[in-house]
Amino acid sequence: MEPILQAKRLRKIFLHPSPVEILKEIDIEIYPGESTAIVGNSGEGKSTLLYLLGTLEEASSGNLYIKGKKVTPSTSAPLRNAHIGFIFQSFHLLEDQTALQNVLMPALIAGKEIRKGSFAHTRALELLEQVGLSHRVSFTTRLLSGGEKQRVAIARALCNDPAILLADEPSGNLDSQTALLIHDLLLSCVQKLGKTLIVVTHNQELAALCTNIHRLHQGILLPERLGPL
Amino acid sequence: MRFVLSVALKYLLPKSRQLSVSIISLVSILVISLVVWLVIVFLSVTEGIETNWTKQLVSLNAPLRMTPTEAYYKSYYYQIDQVSLQSNYSAKTIGEKLISSEADPYDPSFDAEVPADFPKPDLKADGSLKDIVKESWETILKCKKHGVMEPEEYEVSLGNLHLSMVHENPLSKERSQTFLTQASYITSFSEANPSVKMVRPETTEKGSGIVIAKNFQNNGVLAGDAGHISYYTQTTSGIQEQRLPIYVAGFYDPGFMPVGSKLIFVDQMLISMLRSNISIADTMLGNGIHLWTPSLKEAVETKKELQKALEEGGLSKYWKVEAFSDYEFARPVLEQLQSDKTLFSLIAVIILIVACSNIISMLLLLVNDKKKEIGILQSMGASSFRVAAIFGTCGFFTGLVSSIIGIATASLTLKHLQGLVNFLSFLQGHEAFHAAFYGEMLPNELSMHSLTFVLIATTLISLLAGIVPAIKASRIRPAETLRSE
Numbered sequence A: 001m002e003p004i005l006q007a008k009r010l011r012k013i014f015l016h017p018s019p020v021e022i023l024k025e026i027d028i029e030i031y032p033g034e035s036t037a038i039v040g041n042s043g044e045g046k047s048t049l050l051y052l053l054g055t056l057e058e059a060s061s062g063n064l065y066i067k068g069k070k071v072t073p074s075t076s077a078p079l080r081n082a083h084i085g086f087i088f089q090s091f092h093l094l095e096d097q098t099a100l101q102n103v104l105m106p107a108l109i110a111g112k113e114i115r116k117g118s119f120a121h122t123r124a125l126e127l128l129e130q131v132g133l134s135h136r137v138s139f140t141t142r143l144l145s146g147g148e149k150q151r152v153a154i155a156r157a158l159c160n161d162p163a164i165l166l167a168d169e170p171s172g173n174l175d176s177q178t179a180l181l182i183h184d185l186l187l188s189c190v191q192k193l194g195k196t197l198i199v200v201t202h203n204q205e206l207a208a209l210c211t212n213i214h215r216l217h218q219g220i221l222l223p224e225r226l227g228p229l
Numbered sequence B: 001m002r003f004v005l006s007v008a009l010k011y012l013l014p015k016s017r018q019l020s021v022s023i024i025s026l027v028s029i030l031v032i033s034l035v036v037w038l039v040i041v042f043l044s045v046t047e048g049i050e051t052n053w054t055k056q057l058v059s060l061n062a063p064l065r066m067t068p069t070e071a072y073y074k075s076y077y078y079q080i081d082q083v084s085l086q087s088n089y090s091a092k093t094i095g096e097k098l099i100s101s102e103a104d105p106y107d108p109s110f111d112a113e114v115p116a117d118f119p120k121p122d123l124k125a126d127g128s129l130k131d132i133v134k135e136s137w138e139t140i141l142k143c144k145k146h147g148v149m150e151p152e153e154y155e156v157s158l159g160n161l162h163l164s165m166v167h168e169n170p171l172s173k174e175r176s177q178t179f180l181t182q183a184s185y186i187t188s189f190s191e192a193n194p195s196v197k198m199v200r201p202e203t204t205e206k207g208s209g210i211v212i213a214k215n216f217q218n219n220g221v222l223a224g225d226a227g228h229i230s231y232y233t234q235t236t237s238g239i240q241e242q243r244l245p246i247y248v249a250g251f252y253d254p255g256f257m258p259v260g261s262k263l264i265f266v267d268q269m270l271i272s273m274l275r276s277n278i279s280i281a282d283t284m285l286g287n288g289i290h291l292w293t294p295s296l297k298e299a300v301e302t303k304k305e306l307q308k309a310l311e312e313g314g315l316s317k318y319w320k321v322e323a324f325s326d327y328e329f330a331r332p333v334l335e336q337l338q339s340d341k342t343l344f345s346l347i348a349v350i351i352l353i354v355a356c357s358n359i360i361s362m363l364l365l366l367v368n369d370k371k372k373e374i375g376i377l378q379s380m381g382a383s384s385f386r387v388a389a390i391f392g393t394c395g396f397f398t399g400l401v402s403s404i405i406g407i408a409t410a411s412l413t414l415k416h417l418q419g420l421v422n423f424l425s426f427l428q429g430h431e432a433f434h435a436a437f438y439g440e441m442l443p444n445e446l447s448m449h450s451l452t453f454v455l456i457a458t459t460l461i462s463l464l465a466g467i468v469p470a471i472k473a474s475r476i477r478p479a480e481t482l483r484s485e
Helices: A046-053 A076-083 A099-109 A119-130 A146-158 A176-191 A204-209 B002-012 B016-057 B076-083 B094-099 B132-142 B214-219 B268-277 B280-286 B296-312 B331-369 B371-379 B384-415 B417-428 B448-465 B467-474 B478-483
Strands: A005-014 A020-030 A035-039 A061-066 A084-087 A164-168 A196-200 A212-217 A220-225 B064-068 B150-168 B175-188 B208-213 B226-235 B238-252 B263-266 B287-292 B319-323
Touching: A005 A046, A020 A046, A020 A220, A035 A046, A035 A176, A035 A204, A046 A164, A046 A196, A046 B478, A076 A084, A084 A146, A099 A119, A099 A146, A099 B002, A119 A146, A146 A176, A164 A176, A176 A196, A176 A204, B002 B384, B016 B296, B016 B331, B016 B384, B016 B448, B064 B296, B094 B132, B094 B150, B094 B287, B132 B150, B132 B287, B132 B296, B150 B238, B150 B263, B150 B268, B150 B280, B175 B226, B175 B268, B208 B214, B214 B238, B226 B268, B238 B268, B287 B296, B296 B319, B331 B371, B331 B384, B331 B448, B331 B467, B371 B384, B371 B478, B384 B417, B384 B448, B384 B467, B448 B467
Parallel strands: A035 A196, A035 A212, A084 A164, A164 A196, B175 B263, B208 B238
Antiparallel strands: A005 A020, A005 A061, A212 A220, B064 B287, B064 B319, B150 B175, B150 B226, B150 B287, B208 B263, B226 B238
């Protein structure tokens, strides 16, 4: 099987204030339907690696392939829009817009029709229903609770039906009960929808539920556990 | 595109959460609108004044004029009449040439031999003499692509106008008599001139009816006043004064033409009599063809076309074709008006640039304000180019909205311009715009030129103003913005 996401000798050096090699020749292959947890201490560069894998950050050297296609500065944005859905610790929603408008934004960026009755609109409503927010569709996201915001973020990440979900500490800002709910939602995306999940987390419970665990330590990514327990 | 438009419009709508951006945005729109308003009102009024002045300046002349060149007067075609019995040994005017049956009236069996240095005839391919006037006339008639062009021969001669004004005071019933004498240019009535619109007066027992400048009315001249036009002619006993009886049949508006008030319109018959008695050299100074086009605008285009057609017919060396803007009495004024307009347009562009520079500040502030949102949009797949396009569009829309507001207010102002002028006059305590220069009312038609100029200039400058913020926005690194949260 061909890896859905493949990193070859990825390096990241931050030049300012003084040059620091935060990631040293990372090699990783992620296969469709896998859930992968990246764990490690704070400041090790887990989020940086996630942003590199999600094409939000440019590597200092090395190559990244998404569905076999090499990521270049000109292809990164469309590849991200079509194949990747991001979920952040701080939710990163468009605060002035409603839950529905937030979920529809990736479709709008993709140039899809988003008017009422369109496929994207119907799908956005379905997604909000799946994350249990059908009653919050027209609420401005500023007014939602943390858990609700993260569920909107998950629905938004799924809008363009991407193959890969990248989550950066998805439950880091939530209470334990809500965190469990979010974990369930994310893992159900893998199990029920066949998505590939890469999650950066300090949460041992969430990491334990993933197929693979990789530990990032001093810029080197080491597999801690591959395959289910 | 829909994404770019949708986000740009959301950013532009004033919101209490982005108060500083909203205030700067509103101020930018207000300032640009104000400049647009000012530019349109000024340019529209200036253009209207220019049009009026140009019309007045050339009101007694056709927009296009053809005058014979020296080559014509030195040609065999022109000179031969003076040695031909059939032409009574006198040169012909253009009108006479047009109706003469023979292009070459010279008959070697009757007429004296021409001198050895006599000009050589300009012959056609078949060996016959080229009839310059008739062929040129035909060329003119064929050259009508740019609308109806009416050719009309004109003649200008010289004479002295003498008027005797016998008027009765309506109250005291006393009669008084005054005299008026003025050296004048005398020309024939123009039936084709749309701006003068003369009705050919009848010849009565008082003499031929003439039309004089309305300025004469200030000197007490009334329609019906009679007198004569005098000229001097050489006779066997010496120089004698000849008098042709006339009466004032009406008045015309001389416009701004320098000789306007000295020009008298008379019957063609009277002109012929003057010409036949004055030396040829004087008469021929004022003979040519007026070409009446429907509007001044078409004259320049038609001139080029006519010149080309005359060139093709081998007739161009005999004619000087001039549009109204080439007339020696009109050129300095028109050039000055053009310079004024260009200067103001440049000033307008500079003011617009200054006004639009507000857009740069506003958009830079907006980029800073929306940094996180830009990062979020990029995380969803918005490319740097599309992010840049959002802010470019914001700049463009700010310019467009300002232009629309400016144009709307300018239209309203122009519609009620007289009210504004009255108010200005009231404030100053005297007439704000003197009727002698600007007419009874200031022109208040919206100028399409200024509208196009302002729309293009404002949107272009606004678009350019959006470039710096757009570049700044496109350089935002999403990972940095999102990580810092």
